[in-house]
Amino acid sequence: MKTYLKRFWKENAVVFFLLTVTNVIQTIVSVRMAASLNTLVNLDFESFFKVLAEVMGLFLVFLLVLNVQINKTSETKQKMATAIRTDITKRMEQASYTSFHQKQVGTYTSWLSNDLNTIESSGFDLFYQILGGIIATVSSVIALFAFHWSIVVMTIVLTALTLSLPKLYENKLKTASLSTTEENERFISKVTDTLNGFDTFFSFNLLQKLTRNTQEASVALADAKNNQTRVTAKVAILGAFGNILGQLSVTGLTGYLVFRSLVPIGAMMATSDLAAVIFNTVGNLSQQLAAMRAVEPIFEKFETLEISTEKSSEKIPTVLSGIELEQVGYAYGDKQVLEKVDASFELGKKYAIV
Template sequence: MYMFKYIKHFWKDNLLVGFILFGGAISQTFGSVLTASAFNALIAFDLQEFVVITLQMFIVYMFFLLFTYLQIVKQNQAIQKMVTAIREDITIRMEQTSYNGFHEKQVGTYTSWLSNDMNTIETQTYSGIYTVASGIISTITSAIALFFFHWSLVLWSFIVAGLTLLLPRIYQNKLGEAALATTQENEQFLSKSNDVLRGFDTLFSYSKLKKITLDIKEASLKLANAKDHQARVTGKVAILGALGNVFGQLSTLALTGFLAFRSLLSVGSIASTGGLAGTIFNTVGNISQQIASIRSTQPIFDKFESISFDKNSGKDRLTELNDGFVLNNLGYAYGEKEILNDINYSFNLKDKYAIVGPSGSGKSTLLNILNGKLTDYTGSITLANKELKQISGKDLREHILYIDQVPYLFEGTIRYNITLGEEFSEVELKQAIIDSDLEELVRKLPEGLDTSVGEAGRSFSGGQRQRIALARGLIRGKNCILVDEGTSSLDEESAVKIEDSLLNNPTLTVIMITHHLRPSTENKLDGILNLT
């Protein structure tokens, strides 16, 4: 991603901001020029001329204030559009990444990208670019005004301005490194904070809540050190720019005085040239720092590119299921630890299966492979006579539903957590509620389906959350359902009812993991895969 890509995309908004900046610069410069005329009127004791010029200055500065207001409003609107577009591009890349690709980074890292990094881009990148643009426009208008006083003032101003711009480049690379280090520490701080705060219940049970303070303090100190280092480097850049600024203003004042002594300028000109030169050197002093600061954010844009695309995206299409899963010499390992080895089995369409075995035997790993989450397996798996890892992940999940052990509920209502914002008829919704044994729960709640589930579903028990997750899957009418202990948190009666609903459906292919295979369930299965 490149920072200027978004400026080009929203060129109309940015062009409007440019016109506003130009209007503000013109009014400010015109006001400075009028200052010379006001001083000359005072020196000549011409009261009428002085009053007229003062009124003109008032009108000019009212326009300047109007342009300033418009700049604040329109600049913010343009920045928010660009930042929203960046967030959208990041999340689109997340949509297109693989399961493993997404989990290469912690959720806290992505959260930091979408919050802390966006704040940095707002304040350092785009606000900085507008500051630079404003400075360039002000410098041009001020230089034109100085030229009408005397050409030597313009020449000298640009010589000193060039030196002022060159000085901060000494620390350009160091500033970029410091900015990147700060964003990385921000990511680590968010990750550590999320991790320890999510463990509140566990720490509470063990009377170890002090760990929250210790861990967050440790992460905060590391972040503070990174920000302190960045501030030191930024400070050096600012001082170098300010040094050129001070020298430029004083030397221009001296040159104006010299020209006045030579009768090449009016005495009142010293009031305007000082202000105009001040605009140039203040601008150039800030520009040097801003340019370095803007460039230092490029590594932030670069790291957004690190989200890998799903290699299976756009490969073999899966339009319909005409054959089930066939496993040949299937193997899988996490690093050097072998989990599955030489598995040979077939799951036929519309049949019902259970996967059993001791903990650590690879049951959940197998379901994650069948669901397309894990593609780095050895051996072969075919679905509809196509190699599984070559099938488009999106197409695969159009036919297959995976229900895991700990279903996640989004903050919102029961209805939203079932539909996920998609449109379903009331008939479809009601049937999903019945099939997942949610009917009685919904009936007892005063707000029914519009009851809030709380943060991550904390308002409901584990069993109730699993029922909502089941309803979420059943309403989508998938052909094949993979259930990883999907009824483990339910009471016996509810578990049997839901399992019967799945196993008695002649159109479904069901593959479930269970640690407790009931005789009533076993009798309805077409096969059992025992992983030992």
């Protein structure tokens, strides 16, 4: 995935800038809302409404930039997805006949559709979420210095703890994610084969196999997805625990500082909001990073399609003058339809087989 992020670095740099603007504005708003509470405590209504007007202006700018950011992010993501599909099909062009046919067409279809959807949602989308979260966290930590250094120290310590907990299941999540994509390939291949055999099933009165085969493949896919969900849930719970612990600890410390008259009462509102941003980001970060890393095996899977470095010596049968059949037969199940048939088909002529 890094390859495509670097290839489209200009587009991603624009997205980074827009994410920075939106997240910094939100941080400034949190700090200014603390000032509004202080003006209320001092019964300074004129200053209170001035702060509200300032915050309204910041929100309007935020919404305008957010609109541009959402559109630019989507455009960049689709450019990278198209580039991945192009690279996969180029590998197909350069693969030997034998290499290409080592996998079924349904598998390649899954690469270009389902796997690309996974890369978009669990790869690029999460990358932008993580990037935005990191920007918001850094700006929030800087903002906390405006209130008291001890709040920053506690935040850093609890952030490290929150990040370390979900790593216990990182490898399991990676394995579960790969298993789901592989099972999805098998599902598509089996369903494709089953539906292609409709005529045969119909002839032998075995149409119930359509439902049976699809159900079996669906159950296997469901098991893989449920296993992935169970692992993801454990990662999420550990992250949520760190999130809750961090927010409550920062709020408690700020309350203590207010009682000691070391910070104004408005700091309660600001530090609470900033802590929520930091620990919501950090609480989800391990889960998001693990899910994003789980996309790596998908890219590695694309590399399994071998590229032929030399001109293939394989001979694909071609019809030059016609087809000669000698002593051939054909059976439809147990029923012998043709036996010891000789036939000649000349190139360029038309024949009807009845």
